Amino acid sequence: MSNVKFRSGETIPLEMHKARIVQKLNLPPADVRLEKMREAGFNTFLLKNRDVFLDMLTDSGTNAMSDKQFAAMMQADESYAGSETYFRLEAVLQEVFGMKYFLPAHQGRACEHIISRILVTPGTTALMNYHFTTTKAHITLMGGAVEEIIIDEGLKVKSELPFKGNMDIDKLKGEIKRLGKENICFVRIEAGTNLVGGQPVSMENIRETSRICRAEGIKLVFDASLLADNLYFIKTREKEFANVDIVEITREIGRLMDVIYFSARKLGSSRGGGILTSDDGMFSRMRELVPLYEGFMTYGGMSTRDMEATAVGLMETMDMDVISQTPIFVAALARELQAKGVPVVTPYGGLGCHIDAREFCEHITQEEYPAGALAAALYIASGVRGMERGTLSEQRNPDGSERLAEMELVRLAIPRRVFTLSQIQFVADRVAWLYENRKLIGGLKFTDEPKLLRFFIGKLDSIGGWPETLMKKFTEDFGDSL
Numbered sequence: 001m002s003n004v005k006f007r008s009g010e011t012i013p014l015e016m017h018k019a020r021i022v023q024k025l026n027l028p029p030a031d032v033r034l035e036k037m038r039e040a041g042f043n044t045f046l047l048k049n050r051d052v053f054l055d056m057l058t059d060s061g062t063n064a065m066s067d068k069q070f071a072a073m074m075q076a077d078e079s080y081a082g083s084e085t086y087f088r089l090e091a092v093l094q095e096v097f098g099m100k101y102f103l104p105a106h107q108g109r110a111c112e113h114i115i116s117r118i119l120v121t122p123g124t125t126a127l128m129n130y131h132f133t134t135t136k137a138h139i140t141l142m143g144g145a146v147e148e149i150i151i152d153e154g155l156k157v158k159s160e161l162p163f164k165g166n167m168d169i170d171k172l173k174g175e176i177k178r179l180g181k182e183n184i185c186f187v188r189i190e191a192g193t194n195l196v197g198g199q200p201v202s203m204e205n206i207r208e209t210s211r212i213c214r215a216e217g218i219k220l221v222f223d224a225s226l227l228a229d230n231l232y233f234i235k236t237r238e239k240e241f242a243n244v245d246i247v248e249i250t251r252e253i254g255r256l257m258d259v260i261y262f263s264a265r266k267l268g269s270s271r272g273g274g275i276l277t278s279d280d281g282m283f284s285r286m287r288e289l290v291p292l293y294e295g296f297m298t299y300g301g302m303s304t305r306d307m308e309a310t311a312v313g314l315m316e317t318m319d320m321d322v323i324s325q326t327p328i329f330v331a332a333l334a335r336e337l338q339a340k341g342v343p344v345v346t347p348y349g350g351l352g353c354h355i356d357a358r359e360f361c362e363h364i365t366q367e368e369y370p371a372g373a374l375a376a377a378l379y380i381a382s383g384v385r386g387m388e389r390g391t392l393s394e395q396r397n398p399d400g401s402e403r404l405a406e407m408e409l410v411r412l413a414i415p416r417r418v419f420t421l422s423q424i425q426f427v428a429d430r431v432a433w434l435y436e437n438r439k440l441i442g443g444l445k446f447t448d449e450p451k452l453l454r455f456f457i458g459k460l461d462s463i464g465g466w467p468e469t470l471m472k473k474f475t476e477d478f479g480d481s482l
């Protein structure tokens with residue numbers, strides 16, 4: 001993706017790729033959308049994709065793949081042990097991250113499971129810029145605790161700070177002193193901090209965190225699932241790296257870490273996951289768990305076709321034309337929304353455009369899940385599927401009370417090279433309509449609430465008949481138009 005200038009002086013994002021395989025989309029009428037949302041228990045995870053127009057739930061496994069990735073899939077060496085595919089992927093990972101060992105796993109959370117099993121002991125704490133849902137669940141299942149030490153500005157919806165995902169270095173030092181280094185199982189940096197709006201971490205911050213962890217002898221773990229966007233931001237927002245190759249930036253991160261893991265559903269635009277380390281001791285402990293939980297050491301639960309696609313996808317991630325696509329489209333959507341008064345997270349991050357549901361739906365209390373309600377309302381108004389990233393995505397406190405999220409966001413993920421600019425404009429128009437009619441949106445309540453990761457499969461109902469009123473207003477305003 002490149003930002004190019006028109007003669008008028010206007011700058012527009014220009015795609016540096018073309019579509020060669022397409023998928024037909026379906027936009028059901030508003031009354032059907034309402035019915036489908038009810039059937040899905042007002043949980044966008046439970047919608048069927050056939051009823052979704054633009055799927056902005058996630059970029060996980062949904063980035064467009066390249067012709068070269070598909071070509072590579074044809075040479076997959078499907079053998080249980082010792083497959084050539086494994087060695088090809090290992091070589092690419094070693095080249096890109098400069099680390100010695102690669103352990104395959106079926107996706108990002110499987111890596112978190114293995115890392116937590118070897119590093120977390122009951123009563124220890126993992127310090128991190130911010131948690132991700134599955135990360136926290138794995139650490140707490142092992143009896144550990146998670147503590148977030150992101151800079152204060154990271155939790156402000158509106159800011160001008162270029163690296164809002166940064167670790168607060170003073171808090172890091174303070175917590176090491178307070179807890180004692182022997183009680184810290186590891187420190188974790190999450191690239192492209194997911195739950196606070198896809199906000200990046202600077203290299204300066206990564207270096208400083210690594211320096212402290214090395215001096216204290218604390219293991220440093222890097223979640224590289226959202227590294228592609230973060231690399232783009234390091235290159236475009238951190239002066240020192242303006243002329244540094246993406247692969248060189250990635251290798252520097254590799255040099256600073258004890259463990260790196262990733263979801264290949266995101267990084268590498270494929271499916272699968274992996275753990276990297278140069279530490280002999282940790283490697284041999286993790287190596288025992290891979291065949292037990294994932295699959296033999298040379299496939300780790302992945303299909304070899306996906307491993308081939310990951311190897312090529314990773315090399316393609318080293319290309320600014322490829323990794324700039326999501327951040328540039330996120331900015332295009334967020335800018336249009338801001339122009340219409342819609343509150344969005346700033347600065348614009350990676351992964352997707354994040355709407356501030358707390359301000360959008362200020363009449364809905366956090367206990368009635370404003371971000372969940374907004375995601376449901378948006379589907380009714382547009383067929384666009386976003387994802388709640390707020391209180392619903394939290395787990396209740398041990399005493400059963402709600403843990404209110406620090407941010408109430410609706411994420412409109414922009415998978416790489418999937419949507420067109422006119423589709424982005426459609427989303428902006430429908431969100432703006434919803435904003436004008438925001439008072440029609442009401443709250444939600446659980447009817448079926450699982451204990452663990454409830455946002456994935458829990459079902460809810462609307463508090464009152466607001467979805468019907470919203471659908472009627474939509475039909476009045478748009479007539480026959482979908």
Ligand code: F0G
Nearest residue numbers: 058060107108109132194223225263265
């Ligand atoms: N870490 C981060 C930062 C993630 O964003 C994800 C997944 C994972 C770990 C887990 O990886 O899905 O392969 O098991 N995020 C997806 C999302 C689910 O939609 O944001 P996984």
